[in-house]
Amino acid sequence: MRDELEIHLSALKRQGVIETWHDRRIGAGKEFDSEISEHLEAAQIILLLISPYFIASDYCYDIEMARALERHKTGEARVIPVILHPCDWHSLPFGKLTAVPRDGKAVSKYPNHHDAFLEITLAVRETAKDFAPSPDSQMRRDAPGIINVPIARPATDIRSSNLRVKKTYTQREKDKFERDAYEYMEKYFENSLAELEARNPNVETEFRRIDANQFTATVYVDGAEASRCLIKFEGGGGYLGGITYSFGSSFGGGGMNEALSVDDDGYSLFLKALGMNLSRSDNEQLTFEGAAEAYWGMFIRRLQD
Numbered sequence: 001m002r003d004e005l006e007i008h009l010s011a012l013k014r015q016g017v018i019e020t021w022h023d024r025r026i027g028a029g030k031e032f033d034s035e036i037s038e039h040l041e042a043a044q045i046i047l048l049l050i051s052p053y054f055i056a057s058d059y060c061y062d063i064e065m066a067r068a069l070e071r072h073k074t075g076e077a078r079v080i081p082v083i084l085h086p087c088d089w090h091s092l093p094f095g096k097l098t099a100v101p102r103d104g105k106a107v108s109k110y111p112n113h114h115d116a117f118l119e120i121t122l123a124v125r126e127t128a129k130d131f132a133p134s135p136d137s138q139m140r141r142d143a144p145g146i147i148n149v150p151i152a153r154p155a156t157d158i159r160s161s162n163l164r165v166k167k168t169y170t171q172r173e174k175d176k177f178e179r180d181a182y183e184y185m186e187k188y189f190e191n192s193l194a195e196l197e198a199r200n201p202n203v204e205t206e207f208r209r210i211d212a213n214q215f216t217a218t219v220y221v222d223g224a225e226a227s228r229c230l231i232k233f234e235g236g237g238g239y240l241g242g243i244t245y246s247f248g249s250s251f252g253g254g255g256m257n258e259a260l261s262v263d264d265d266g267y268s269l270f271l272k273a274l275g276m277n278l279s280r281s282d283n284e285q286l287t288f289e290g291a292a293e294a295y296w297g298m299f300i301r302r303l304q305d
Contacts (some may be wrong), residue, residue: 001084001107002049008117009124017128018045026284040067044131045078045124048094051085055092062082069093078127082120084108103144111188115289166266172186174262177269181260181288182213182233182243188292189217189231189299196300231295234259245295258298260291 012018021039038045046068054060077156081089081099083106089095090104101107102124125244184208184290196219206218213230218225227252229247234241242261259274263285278294286294 001113003114005047005049005082005117005120008114008121010122012128017125023224024225036064037067040064041071043068043071043077045074045080047120047124048079048081050081050083050087050089050094050099052087054084055087055089065094078130080123080127082107111184111191111292130304159183164267168266169264169269174264174269178235178242178262180232181271181291183230183260184288185231185243185295186215186291188289189215189296192296193217193219219299219303221303227299229295232256242274243271245290245298247298258295260295261284 006020009018009020012214013020041185048065048068050056068079071077072200079094079097079283081094081097081104083099083101083104085087085108086106089099101110101116101119105116107113107120110116128131190207193207197205198201202222204223205218206220207215208218209215214230215237216228216230220226220230230248232244232246234244236242240260244260245258246256256276258277260271261274262269263272264270265285268285269289270287272284272286273279277298
């Protein structure tokens with residue numbers, strides 16, 4: 001995951017915003033502790049790559065993390081916890097810091113890890129703006145489970161952040177957004193069903209892609225069907241369009257229990273629920289993940305009630 005994160009940070013490196021380093025770059029014949037200490041002291045942004053293994057490592061936890069938090073407290077560096085895998089981290093010394101991805105959701109819990117790494121990359125970019133240029137600084141480096149990031153940016157970057165301008169979205173843009181949302185939801189359900197079965201020995205699941213525009217999801221508990229749904233890409237939005245959800249697997253008749261359609265506020269596209277089974281307010285704006293989780297909530301509720 002560290003290697004994958006570094007790939008996502010490539011855009012920032014190509015733009016000269018950051019340079020990255022981790023302990024696997026320590027050259028042959030160099031002293032491990034002194035190399036890490038030198039680069040940990042020089043770093044301006046320190047990413048703590050949090051997993052149960054990081055917490056269990058005495059070196060990562062007692063030496064590297066402790067010094068990183070000291071530098072964070074004095075304002076010399078900024079520490080960002082990056083949650084890779086679920087673990088009990090909220091009560092630890094870095095638990096009060098704002099973690100990424102948002103809400104501290106672990107990278108491994110995302111159906112598509114690229115979505116999580118993008119959130120992390122954007123957080124690093126935003127944090128980089130808080131540091132003055134350091135053209136003479138050497139490459140910043142770090143330690144196991146830590147990526148230290150040096151910053152070099154123009155001093156002329158003084159401007160308002162209120163730069164949004166309303167636009168009119170074309171039908172093509174809306175149709176593509178709706179199709180992308182459906183494909184995200186399809187993968188979300190497929191991965192979630194696999195994980196549900198892996199975690200529960202008495203549960204079996206079935207994901208069936210009927211065609212490019214519809215799929216079914218089924219859960220069996222102790223051999224008995226416990227929940228089934230049909231999700232279809234209808235296209236075109238509206239009452240009988242959009243992305244529809246039906247309890248069971250009724251392929252005919254056009255019946256549905258919920259529908260999501262594409263809307264915009266002049267700044268961004270989003271999904272909104274018709275409100276048949278999902279609560280809806282005029283201000284509600286669902287992302288791909290939010291929409292997928294809303295439908296998954298309807299589906300899994302039958303196993304939890």
